[in-house]
Amino acid sequence: MTKFLSFISRAYVTLVFCIVFMPMAIILVISFSADSYLSFPPSGWSLKWYGTVLGNTSFMQGFRNSAIIAVIVAALSLALGLPAAYALVRLDFPGRALIRSLVIAPLVLPAMMLGLGILMVFTPAGLVATYPGLVLAHLVMTLPFSIRILQTSLSNLGTDVDEAAMTLGARPLQVFMQITLPRLTPGVIASSAIALILSFDEIVLSLFIVGPRLQTLPVALYRYVDERTDPMVAVLAVLMIALSLAIVLVVERSVGFAKAFGR
Amino acid sequence: MSLASTPAHIRIDKLTFDYGGERPAVDTLSFDIAKGEFIGLLGPSGCGKSTTLRMFAGLLAPTSGKIIMGGEDIVSRPPWERNLGLVFQSYALFPHMTVAQNVAFGLRLRKVGKEESAARVAEALRAVRLEGFGNRRPAELSGGQQQRVAIARAIVIEPEILLLDEPLSNLDARLRDEMRFEIRDIQSRTGITTLFVTHDQQEALTMCDRIAVMNGGKLEQIGTPVEIYDKPATPFVAGFIGRANSVPATLRLGPGAPRLEHEGQALPAPDLQELPSDAADGAKLAAMVRPHAIQLSRQDGDGLTARVNRSVFVGSVIEVELELAGGHKLVAELRPGSAEAQLAQPGADVALTWRTTDMRIFAA
Numbered sequence: 239m240t241k242f243l244s245f246i247s248r249a250y251v252t253l254v255f256c257i258v259f260m261p262m263a264i265i266l267v268i269s270f271s272a273d274s275y276l277s278f279p280p281s282g283w284s285l286k287w288y289g290t291v292l293g294n295t296s297f298m299q300g301f302r303n304s305a306i307i308a309v310i311v312a313a314l315s316l317a318l319g320l321p322a323a324y325a326l327v328r329l330d331f332p333g334r335a336l337i338r339s340l341v342i343a344p345l346v347l348p349a350m351m352l353g354l355g356i357l358m359v360f361t362p363a364g365l366v367a368t369y370p371g372l373v374l375a376h377l378v379m380t381l382p383f384s385i386r387i388l389q390t391s392l393s394n395l396g397t398d399v400d401e402a403a404m405t406l407g408a409r410p411l412q413v414f415m416q417i418t419l420p421r422l423t424p425g426v427i428a429s430s431a432i433a434l435i436l437s438f439d440e441i442v443l444s445l446f447i448v449g450p451r452l453q454t455l456p457v458a459l460y461r462y463v464d465e466r467t468d469p470m471v472a473v474l475a476v477l478m479i480a481l482s483l484a485i486v487l488v489v490e491r492s493v494g495f496a497k498a499f500g501r
Numbered sequence: 502m503s504l505a506s507t508p509a510h511i512r513i514d515k516l517t518f519d520y521g522g523e524r525p526a527v528d529t530l531s532f533d534i535a536k537g538e539f540i541g542l543l544g545p546s547g548c549g550k551s552t553t554l555r556m557f558a559g560l561l562a563p564t565s566g567k568i569i570m571g572g573e574d575i576v577s578r579p580p581w582e583r584n585l586g587l588v589f590q591s592y593a594l595f596p597h598m599t600v601a602q603n604v605a606f607g608l609r610l611r612k613v614g615k616e617e618s619a620a621r622v623a624e625a626l627r628a629v630r631l632e633g634f635g636n637r638r639p640a641e642l643s644g645g646q647q648q649r650v651a652i653a654r655a656i657v658i659e660p661e662i663l664l665l666d667e668p669l670s671n672l673d674a675r676l677r678d679e680m681r682f683e684i685r686d687i688q689s690r691t692g693i694t695t696l697f698v699t700h701d702q703q704e705a706l707t708m709c710d711r712i713a714v715m716n717g718g719k720l721e722q723i724g725t726p727v728e729i730y731d732k733p734a735t736p737f738v739a740g741f742i743g744r745a746n747s748v749p750a751t752l753r754l755g756p757g758a759p760r761l762e763h764e765g766q767a768l769p770a771p772d773l774q775e776l777p778s779d780a781a782d783g784a785k786l787a788a789m790v791r792p793h794a795i796q797l798s799r800q801d802g803d804g805l806t807a808r809v810n811r812s813v814f815v816g817s818v819i820e821v822e823l824e825l826a827g828g829h830k831l832v833a834e835l836r837p838g839s840a841e842a843q844l845a846q847p848g849a850d851v852a853l854t855w856r857t858t859d860m861r862i863f864a865a
């Protein structure tokens with residue numbers, strides 16, 4: 239009986255893995271196709287589509303834009319999220335509980351609604367199809383994540399160590415810079431990595447406010463797929479997955495994800 | 502009673518803290534601490550010990566009351582201006598710094614020069630017997646070693662007072678005994694005034710010059726271990742420090758000396774000074790006597806009659822459970838091999854006495 243159960247559970251896990259990884263595996267295979275249309279399995283092999291992608295100005299422009307925006311968004315998420323998380327965990331002020339729950343509101347609202355709202359605010363403000371506009375829109379997505387992760391890390395630190403520093407003569411700013419912040423490194427890295435990935439992959443909000451002069455990579459890819467389907471799409475997907483994976487690996491290697499999320 | 506006649510190093514005056522619960526967590530607590538004294542703050546969990554320490558350190562602002570240090574009330578000073586050494590139950594070491602950096606932290610903030618700092622760190626580490634551990638990280642140390650780093654970090658700044666919050670409770674039994682002597686030894690070598698918080702009466706009795714016993718936020722008694730043990734001021738102290746039997750007794754004032762009776766039988770004669778001054782004839786009192794003070798004899802004269810229920814050899818003593826005529830139970834401790842121990846056969850009828858000086862009397 240237990241043998242049977244163990245077989246069932248193993249089969250189940252295998253099935254889930256297949257469902258999750260099959261599309262990625264197929265995309266990876268197709269990216270090395272020599273065909274000029276999407277077909278599986280490909281009739282021949284080549285690296286030519288990788289070359290085509292790297293030579294495509296629209297994609298390369300999109301990549302550059304996305305990378306710049308993602309880096310700025312990650313930095314701002316940290317710069318804005320850290321003080322917010324600190325206040326929500328360590329300081330006592332009226333309405334703290336309410337703000338704590340409101341912070342995650344953007345995560346539960348449909349992205350379409352958010353996008354529409356952002357468009358309505360950004361158009362009169364002249365922020366559509368600008369770097370600041372895209373950065374702001376992405377921050378709406380990433381800040382709740384950053385604040386939540388930093389909030390968890392911060393409350394897991396407890397207050398004893400900071401208080402010990404205080405009794406040894408450290409003023410609050412010294413405590414924060416010399417004790418709290420260094421101990422918060424895993425959370426800082428994790429929240430930045432998440433913000434970076436979220437911003438780089440973001441499409442729904444971006445679709446509302448990109449313009450012909452300023453496109454992100456996911457939007458460029460989306461538009462391209464609308465018109466044509468060739469293995470170039472698979473190549474781009476592979477490259478984007480590889481980038482996200484690289485960031486995740488860096489986090490895992492430097493601090494470990496379990497630690498980064500404060501468990 | 503002038504301040505000058507009692508040069509208290511530190512004076513806690515009617516200190517009160519209210520978290521907003523049913524009653525204040527610390528309630529008009531007052532006592533003095535002499536320079537160089539090792540004083541224990543003893544009481545059951547939740548009696549307000551940590552709250553008191555946190556007010557001391559400036560991590561909580563008292564609801565009312567004063568903490569006077571060097572003739573000045575320090576209550577309004579922030580923690581970083583108090584020059585106190587606080588050792589947390591969790592040690593609270595800085596995990597991202599080496600042991601030496603941990604210890605040097607307070608000195609660095611005081612802008613002590615590099616050479617002097619290094620010398621003082623080395624000296625503090627020597628005081629806690631951790632020479633050669635300076636380059637380790639806290640995570641590479643055992644619990645007892647981390648504890649000693651925390652103490653070194655606190656004493657290196659030469660604090661007015663060292664505050665230790667249940668420093669031994671996270672250690673295993675063997676290490677606990679070792680650290681008990683270690684901490685007392687460090688204190689006598691450095692001469693630092695120390696407030697040692699514990700819920701363990703054994704720790705307090707063996708380590709402290711004086712003990713302040715707390716219960717429900719209030720001070721029950723303060724005194725030397727011997728005073729606290731031999732002359733408990735309240736039934737709570739009697740029951741909390743060591744083991745104590747409480748015998749319900751009725752006061753008989755009648756003609757002659759006042760007597761105490763239990764179920765019509767006379768208890769050993771009470772010390773008149775012990776009796777509550779307002780006690781009237783027939784007042785219900787409680788007589789407290791330690792298990793080792795009870796003497797057993799044959800039933801042929803004075804003494805409460807009792808029956809032996811059980812007799813258990815526990816090594817250094819024999820523990821005997823006795824039942825009085827009315828059903829009230831007592832525990833006595835007898836020396837193995839003594840004549841008394843011979844009498845203590847289960848089912849045997851015996852007479853119980855104790856010396857007047859071994860009995861404390863409280864209002865019931």
Ligand SMILES: Nc1ncnc2c1ncn2[C@@H]1O[C@H](COP(=O)(O)OP(=O)(O)O)[C@@H](O)[C@H]1O
Nearest residue numbers: 520522526544545546547548549550551552553
């Ligand atoms: N942050 C807090 N908020 C509310 N009540 C508290 C808080 N901390 C402690 N208390 C209460 O105050 C009392 C004293 O606590 P504490 O000083 O920690 O006791 P001890 O250290 O003697 O075990 C306890 O009844 C406890 O429940």
Ligand SMILES: [Mg+2]
Nearest residue numbers: 547550551552
């Ligand atoms: Mg406590």
